[in-house]
Amino acid sequence: MHALTAVFAADILSPELGLLFWQFVVFILILWLLSKFAWKPITGALKEREDSIENALKSAEQAKLEMTRLKADNEKLLEEARAERDAMLRQARQTADGLIEEAKNKAAAEGNRAVEAARQAIQQERQAAIQDIRQQVASLSLEIAEKVLRGQLKDEAAQRTLVNRMVEDSNLN
Amino acid sequence: MAQTPEEGHAAQADKPFNIGEMITHHVADSHEWHFATIGHTHVTLPLPVILYIPGEGLEVFSSSRFHAEGHHESGHEKHTYKGFYIDEADGKLKATDPSRKFYDFSITKNVASLFLSAILLVVVFGSIASAYKKRSGQAPKGLQSLFEPIVVFIRDDIAKANIHGKDKHGHPMYEKFLPYLLTVFFFIWFNNLLGLLPGGANVTGNIAVTLFLAVATLIATHIRSNRYYWGHIFAPPVPKALWPIMIPIELIGILTKPFSLMIRLFANITAGHIIILSLLGLIFMFRNVFVGGVVVPFVLFLNGIELLVAVLQAYIFTLLSSMYIGSAVEGHESHDDLGH
Structure with missing residues (x-):
């Protein structure tokens, strides 16, 4: 058994030329064959796929950036539109306010003028009425005076006293 | 390799079962491919014997010539053909005249298995490569998706991780060695697995095969080695007084690395086969069915371990090869990073 073990060890430990x-x-042949017909296409295809995945990811990232940019643009446009609308509304309101103000002023002026005219008319009427009253009073006074004069004016003194007193009393102003 | 041990041997009452012989027979190379023995009939594939005899030229004949007379009761009798015979003690081909010089280039069991694995490798990876061409831009499928993660793993975690730098054209250095590393990995793995099949040959457990692989790595390591690598060997960064010690150590180191690769693969695979054969041999030594009941599940378990060892040893060989290559092509900058 011992001798056999020695033979065995010597046998499996000595490389055989054949x-x-x-x-x-065989190894050189498969190294060449596999390198040329297997590893080259396989690693090439793997690399190609990895590159295409990387490119896809990169372009997706770019598309995302583009989207955010577009969104920001849209936001800006919207903001601008809103601002414009606000400005237009404000302007319209101002115009309307201006119109109302003008109308109001005009109305007020018209009213004032009417009031003034009315007042003037009233003043004139009043003046006329006073004039009228004055004339009537004068004629009445004359009538009264005539009557009184006729009745009382027997003497001159009495006549004078009466006239004076009546004039004083009828001071209407 | 977990081949049905020869019932024939055990059945021969006059010749007791010899476990050492059985293991030697299974682990060592042979001139014929013996699958099984049923009763007294050997199921054997004779293989071509190719001899180069200096002065006489090539001699090619079938190994069945050594059994030309058919099977006798003494089936293991010496049969000589053209002055050659198979020595039953070590299974080697020998000349009847010991002074006759010849070189044995026979297609032995290991060589035949080697051819088989080479054909398998070329067919498998050739079809995968054509699948990549045919299904360009599509997701991998079938064999392609089985081997793609392994190829990517070898590329990224073995080659790229250990071989740094760029060549003078700006291509990454690892790309130069990737075909070699992929070939070595799949060559070792496929042969390890073929060796585990019942009746399979012990190719990666043969020292000649691992010797060649180790030399291939040795060459691959030095083919593109740079001046920093050689500087490290002939002008190590130690005081000059230590150079007479350090330089020989570094020079021996060049050889110990591939030597360890050679021994590691050979020993792991051969040991696995010997363990399985020894356990199965117990059944025939004790000739007891209960021993079989214990041994068979355990052998099955060990076979599972061997499947793991098959891929592990291929991985270790490839990883260490890429580390050795990486250390020889590494630039100076990364050397400083490692504190050298």
Whole structure:
């Protein structure tokens, strides 16, 4: 058994020329064949796929950026539109306010003028009425005076006293 | 390799079962591919014997010539053909005249298995490569998706992770070695797995094969080695007084690295086969069915472990190869980072 173990150890530990030769031939052959017809297309395809995935990711990222940019643009446009609308509304309101103010002023002026005219008319009427009253009073006074004069004016003194007193009393102003 | 041990041997009452012989027979190379023995009939594939005899030229004949007379009761008798015979003690081909010089280039069991694995590798990866061409831009499918993660793993975690720098054209250095690393990985893995099949040959557990692979890594390491690598060997960064010690150590180091690769792969695979064969041999030594009941589940478990070892050893060989290559092509900057 011991001798056999020694033979066994010597046997499996000594490389054989024939196998070494065939291993050389086979390995070089498959190294060449696989490198040319397997590893090159496989690693090439893997790299291509990785590149395409990377590119896809990159373009997705770019599209996302583009989207945010567009969104920001839209936001800005919207903001501008809103501002414009506000400005237009404000202007319209101002115009309307101006119109109302003008109308109001005009109305007020018209009213004032009417009032003034009315007042003037009233003043004139009043003046006329006073004039009228004055004339009537004068004529009445004359009538009264005539009557009184006729009745009382027997003497001159009495006549004078009466006239004076009546004039004083009839001071209407 | 977990081949049905030869019932024939055990059945021969006059010849007791010899476990050492059985293991040697299964682990060592052979000139014929023996699958099984049913009764007294050997199910064997004879393989071509190719001999180069200096002065006489090539001699090619079938190994069945050594059994030309058919099977006798003494089936293991020496049969000589053209002055050669198979020595039953070590299974080697020998000349009847010991002084006759010849070189044995026979297609042995290991060589045949080697061819088989080479064909398998070329067919499998050739079809995967054509799938990549045919299904360009599509998701991988079938074999393609089975091997793609492994190829990517070898590329990213073995080659790219250990081989840094760029060549003078600006291409990453690892791309130069990736075909070699991929070939070595799948060559070792496929042969390890073929070796585990019942009746399979022990290719990666043969020292000649691992010797060649180790030499290939040695060459790959030095083919593009740079001046920093050689500077590290011939002008190590230690006081000059230590150079007479350090330089020989560094020079030996060049050889110990591939040597360790050679021994590691050979020993792991051969040991796995020997353990399984020894356990199965117990059944025939004790000739007891209860031993079989214990041994068979355990052998099954060990076979599972061997499947793991098959891929692990391929991984270790490839990883260490890429580390050795990486250390030889590394630039100076990264050396400083490592504190050298």
